[in-house]
Amino acid sequence: MQALKQFVRKPMGVIGAVMLLVVLLIAVFAPRLAPYDPQERVQVTPDDILAPPDAEHLLGRDDAGKDVLSQLIYGARVSLIVGFTASFMSMFIGTTVGLVAGYYGGRIGNGLMRLVDFLMVIPDLPLMLVIIAVMGRGLLNIILVIGLLGWTYTARLVRSQTLSIKERQFVLRARSIGAGGARIILRHILPQVLPLIIAQAVLDISVSILAESSLAFLGLGDPTLISWGMMLNFAFERAISRQAWWFLLPPGFAIVWISLSLILIGNTLDEIVNPRLRTHHLFDARRMVALAVGESAGRRVSEGGQDGPFGCA
Amino acid sequence: MALLDVRNLSVDYLTDEGAALHAVENVGFHLEEGGSLGIVGESGCGKTTVMMALLRLLPEEGRIVNGQVIFGGRDLLQYSEAEMRQVRWREMSMVFQGAMNALNPVRTVESQIVESLRLHITHDLRVARERTGELLELVGIPAQRGRQYPHQFSGGMRQRAIIAMALACAPSILIADEPTTALDVMIQAQILELLEHLQAELDLSLIMVTHDLGMVAETCDDVLVMYGGMVVEYASSDVVFNSPQHPYTQRLMEAFPDVEEPGSTLASIPGNPPRLDDLPPGCRFEPRCECQWREAICAQKTPPLVEVEPNHRVACHFARQRPGHVKGRIG
Amino acid sequence: MMEAQPILQVHDLCKYFPVSRHIRDVLTRKPRRYVQAVDGVSFAVQRGEILALVGESGSGKTTVGMNVLGLQRPTRGRILFDGYDVTEWAQGRGPSLETGEKLTNLSRRRRVMTLRERAQMIFQDPYESLNPRQKVFDIVAEPLEIHHLTRSRAEKEERVRSALETCGLAPADHFWDRFPAELSGGQRQRIVIAGALVLEPELLVADEPVSMLDVSIRAEVLNLLHALRRERGITILYTTHDLATAGFFTDRMAVMYLGRVVELGPTAEVLKEPRHPYTRALISVVPVPNPRRRRKRMILQGEIPNAIDIPSGCRFHPRCPDAVPECQETDPQLRTIAGSHKVACILA
Numbered sequence: 001m002q003a004l005k006q007f008v009r010k011p012m013g014v015i016g017a018v019m020l021l022v023v024l025l026i027a028v029f030a031p032r033l034a035p036y037d038p039q040e041r042v043q044v045t046p047d048d049i050l051a052p053p054d055a056e057h058l059l060g061r062d063d064a065g066k067d068v069l070s071q072l073i074y075g076a077r078v079s080l081i082v083g084f085t086a087s088f089m090s091m092f093i094g095t096t097v098g099l100v101a102g103y104y105g106g107r108i109g110n111g112l113m114r115l116v117d118f119l120m121v122i123p124d125l126p127l128m129l130v131i132i133a134v135m136g137r138g139l140l141n142i143i144l145v146i147g148l149l150g151w152t153y154t155a156r157l158v159r160s161q162t163l164s165i166k167e168r169q170f171v172l173r174a175r176s177i178g179a180g181g182a183r184i185i186l187r188h189i190l191p192q193v194l195p196l197i198i199a200q201a202v203l204d205i206s207v208s209i210l211a212e213s214s215l216a217f218l219g220l221g222d223p224t225l226i227s228w229g230m231m232l233n234f235a236f237e238r239a240i241s242r243q244a245w246w247f248l249l250p251p252g253f254a255i256v257w258i259s260l261s262l263i264l265i266g267n268t269l270d271e272i273v274n275p276r277l278r279t280h281h282l283f284d285a286r287r288m289v290a291l292a293v294g295e296s297a298g299r300r301v302s303e304g305g306q307d308g309p310f311g312c313a
Numbered sequence: 314m315a316l317l318d319v320r321n322l323s324v325d326y327l328t329d330e331g332a333a334l335h336a337v338e339n340v341g342f343h344l345e346e347g348g349s350l351g352i353v354g355e356s357g358c359g360k361t362t363v364m365m366a367l368l369r370l371l372p373e374e375g376r377i378v379n380g381q382v383i384f385g386g387r388d389l390l391q392y393s394e395a396e397m398r399q400v401r402w403r404e405m406s407m408v409f410q411g412a413m414n415a416l417n418p419v420r421t422v423e424s425q426i427v428e429s430l431r432l433h434i435t436h437d438l439r440v441a442r443e444r445t446g447e448l449l450e451l452v453g454i455p456a457q458r459g460r461q462y463p464h465q466f467s468g469g470m471r472q473r474a475i476i477a478m479a480l481a482c483a484p485s486i487l488i489a490d491e492p493t494t495a496l497d498v499m500i501q502a503q504i505l506e507l508l509e510h511l512q513a514e515l516d517l518s519l520i521m522v523t524h525d526l527g528m529v530a531e532t533c534d535d536v537l538v539m540y541g542g543m544v545v546e547y548a549s550s551d552v553v554f555n556s557p558q559h560p561y562t563q564r565l566m567e568a569f570p571d572v573e574e575p576g577s578t579l580a581s582i583p584g585n586p587p588r589l590d591d592l593p594p595g596c597r598f599e600p601r602c603e604c605q606w607r608e609a610i611c612a613q614k615t616p617p618l619v620e621v622e623p624n625h626r627v628a629c630h631f632a633r634q635r636p637g638h639v640k641g642r643i644g
Numbered sequence: 645m646m647e648a649q650p651i652l653q654v655h656d657l658c659k660y661f662p663v664s665r666h667i668r669d670v671l672t673r674k675p676r677r678y679v680q681a682v683d684g685v686s687f688a689v690q691r692g693e694i695l696a697l698v699g700e701s702g703s704g705k706t707t708v709g710m711n712v713l714g715l716q717r718p719t720r721g722r723i724l725f726d727g728y729d730v731t732e733w734a735q736g737r738g739p740s741l742e743t744g745e746k747l748t749n750l751s752r753r754r755r756v757m758t759l760r761e762r763a764q765m766i767f768q769d770p771y772e773s774l775n776p777r778q779k780v781f782d783i784v785a786e787p788l789e790i791h792h793l794t795r796s797r798a799e800k801e802e803r804v805r806s807a808l809e810t811c812g813l814a815p816a817d818h819f820w821d822r823f824p825a826e827l828s829g830g831q832r833q834r835i836v837i838a839g840a841l842v843l844e845p846e847l848l849v850a851d852e853p854v855s856m857l858d859v860s861i862r863a864e865v866l867n868l869l870h871a872l873r874r875e876r877g878i879t880i881l882y883t884t885h886d887l888a889t890a891g892f893f894t895d896r897m898a899v900m901y902l903g904r905v906v907e908l909g910p911t912a913e914v915l916k917e918p919r920h921p922y923t924r925a926l927i928s929v930v931p932v933p934n935p936r937r938r939r940k941r942m943i944l945q946g947e948i949p950n951a952i953d954i955p956s957g958c959r960f961h962p963r964c965p966d967a968v969p970e971c972q973e974t975d976p977q978l979r980t981i982a983g984s985h986k987v988a989c990i991l992a
Contacts, residue, residue: 168772169767169768169769169772169773170772170773170774170775170776172715172767172773173765173767173773173774173836173839174775174786175715176713176715176760176764176765177760177764177786177787177790177839177840177843178757178760178761178787178790178791179786179790180790183790187775187778187786188775191775191777192777355858355859355860356858467947469947470947497700497701497885497948498700498885498886498887498926498929498930499700499925499926499929499943499944499948500947501929501931502929502941502943503943503945505931506941506943524858524859525931526859526931526933527888527930527931527932527933528931530931530932530933530934530935531931531932531935550935551935551936554933554934554935554936555934555935555936564860565859565860566933568859568860568862568863569859569888569933570886570888570889570891570892571888571891571932571933571934572887572888572891572915572927572930572932573915573932573937574891575891575892575911575912575915575916576891576892576893576911576912577892579862579863579866579867579892579893580863581860581861581862581863581864581867582860582861583864585828585830586858
């Protein structure tokens with residue numbers, strides 16, 4: 001695809017993709033890569049607790065004497081699973097709501113957008129905390145909570161895109177040949193919105209991962225699974241006082257790594273996908289006028305279409 | 314001596330892969346003082362590129378690879394950027410295609426013209442304001458409307474404002490690129506009338522770039538017909554419209570409907586203009602040419618622009634053989 | 645002699661668009677204002693006829709086309725297609741096009757669908773009216789799918805091929821797998837026409853179909869439309885601002901100004917002997933491609949007023965070179981002056 005070609009030309013995007021690939025591979029091959037199985041019970045001596053890195057435990061041990069590196073490796077799985085699943089859920093809901101609200105408008109549209117407003121106003125994290133506290137801790141619950149609360153931004157985005165696409169002439173043509181709402185939405189509007197959704201989805205994954213990490217960090221993660229957030233949770237409580245940086249830094253770093261990778265990818269996709277239609281003759285006219293007039297005074301006029309024709313916004 | 318004399322102008326566009334697309338090749342024409350030249354051609358023929366090249370406003374990928382633009386005794390293509398800045402807007406200015414939509418929406422019309430004046434002529438705000446008022450009146454806009462924003466102006470008025478801006482520094486040449494596209498017929502007539510009036514009043518020379526043959530017939534003394542980046546015919550307006558010699562020009566005339574002759578047949582030219590990355594080796598019009606003299610040489614050798622009679626140049630291998638074409642017959 | 649039923653009859657069509665109000669106006673209960681895009685248009689089109697709706701921007705010509713096809717809902721007035729009242733079709737009300745009986749159990753979709761099979765639209769912008777992500781085959785086949793007109797892939801291919809080739813895009817399979825972006829403006833417009841033809845409509849509303857095409861391509865498309873009428877008897881409603889193209893291939897012409905028809909008659913007659921001052925002025929300023937003919941151009945001053953505040957009396961009077969005081973008071977209706985030539989002017 002043409003988008004792919006453009007993508008590989010952007011170094012930032014490629015770096016992000018490689019970073020993500022690394023995490024994916026680690027998660028998939030976790031059993032092979034991890035030197036120890038974090039679920040296994042270990043016999044520990046007091047010396048083993050929060051032991052610093054050595055030859056056998058490259059990142060040292062945690063407060064229960066378990067190998068930090070193995071936990072880090074397995075932790076990738078949780079992050080990725082939660083990230084992708086929750087994000088998929090919220091994208092799906094958000095897109096559906098956005099398309100319906102945008103295309104049909106009227107009372108349905110207004111109603112849906114008011115719901116969106118309502119959910120957007122409530123602070124995410126506290127709400128998630130409350131729900132988890134009530135529903136109980138568990139991977140599924142976490143995914144549900146993140147997914148069911150995270151769709152609002154997408155809904156807004158998709159709706160505004162739908163509103164503008166709806167006015168385009170090929171949609172009018174579809175109506176004139178007799179196409180009904182469902183067909184128009186699925187065949188004509190969705191394909192136009194899809195690139196934007198994908199770009200948004202990637203960024204959304206990053207947000208979901210951070211949300212999961214935050215929840216786990218606050219102690220609301222799934223107790224049966226290791227996630228980076230949980231590691232941070234324990235590390236904060238127990239490792240700091242002992243200055244066991246090997247327990248504290250790796251999970252934090254891992255979270256930053258994956259978030260960064262997704263943001264790099266997402267931003268790159270966004271750059272590619274964002275309608276740069278403004279660089280039509282209009283852009284050239286502005287630029288030309290600006291060049292012809294502004295340049296004559298020796299002022300450098302910016303190339304972007306953002307400034308007014310005379311160099312001022 | 315002509316006011317502006319363009320010779321052998323060639324412009325290439327560089328693609329991402331580094332290949333050079335020959336957008337314009339060997340274009341030449343001249344403009345007399347107070348005269349008007351119409352450059353006619355369909356989309357992709359290179360007419361806008363030629364104008365951009367004159368003012369050295371080509372985009373990054375554009376390169377002027379050959380030619381001379383003699384203006385005021387000197388070759389503009391040799392000018393440095395600093396020298397060009399003295400020419401642009403002051404001696405030669407341009408009304409760009411779609412410029413009426415490129416006005417800054419958050420500033421009043423007046424302020425945009427004032428700014429332009431302050432950049433070029435005077436720093437004195439009061440003088441600039443006065444002159445702006447004069448300019449607006451000159452183009453038929455009541456001066457007090459200058460305080461409104463572009464969206465409060467109709468399309469026709471915006472175009473007039475753009476013309477006022479272009480005339481701010483009293484240039485001797487005004488280039489108008491599709492000045493009336495997207496405007497209603499009546500407004501189009503108003504703008505054309507305005508341009509004629511300005512020409513007379515300000516002793517302005519005009520170059521009009523358009524695909525609208527009718528507009529050119531009404532306004533311009535001379536006509537340059539372009540196709541595929543090259544000049545195919547160059548003569549006075551009367552000659553081009555009434556006895557064109559190039560097959561393309563002839564067909565073009567037959568394709569243009571005449572409101573005074575309803576019901577007559579309209580010709581069309583099958584095929585499409587050549588793509589820049591796939592230019593025919595010989596005559597660029599050859600693939601679509603249906604004239605009876607068409608021969609192998611047409612596809613092999615690019616016909617030079619030859620003067621078939623005084624002040625009538627045609628780029629066709631068989632121009633001299635073809636009898637003077639009278640409208641209604643294909644020669 | 646019994647005159648055949650016109651395929652299309654428009655009676656006093658009005659389409660008003662509400663102007664969004666400032667909150668201040670809502671609170672002070674100011675009356676709502678409307679853009680009177682179409683304000684009382686009536687005409688009839690015979691089967692197989694080509695009628696031009698000519699006007700500048702704001703004349704309402706495109707809006708008439710949209711309302712005729714039920715893409716917009718008329719504010720007032722009646723639209724009769726083949727004798728059946730289709731005004732309310734977009735809302736699901738009205739008779740069945742097959743039997744004429746008022747069917748209440750026929751779903752709205754079904755009714756609209758039937759109209760769509762018989763009347764189609766050609767759009768102005770060939771770069772915008774085709775879905776850039778659909779292949780040509782799908783674009784042309786889509787109407788068949790929507791209306792369940794074919795039973796097999798082979799049948800579909802047959803009809804798509806036929807439509808494409810009628811529009812001069814042959815061999816059809818050469819174009820099938822392409823995307824619109826790969827084709828020129830003229831070719832794209834033909835695809836739009838093919839997409840409309842595949843349903844075998846009886847009426848085509850062509851909304852400025854050639855204004856965005858190069859001059860040398862326009863004739864192709866217009867000749868195609870002309871051929872469709874000649875060979876298939878398709879009725880065409882041709883909307884344009886370009887008097888010259890209207891003159892080229894239409895039978896009758898309706899000149900519109902600010903939502904009304906001001907002159908209506910056989911095209912050649914209207915162009916040679918215009919009776920309405922607006923028509924006269926309009927014809928005089930259309931540039932002709934011959935510098936030897938220096939005509940007297942009647943350039944009207946000012947611009948077309950907005951359709952919210954329509955001038956009193958004759959809506960053209962503020963710009964009319966022949967206006968007399970009475971014009972400010974009387975709103976002229978279309979009246980016959982000669983044969984089928986009608987004018988809306990008290991001085992004609």
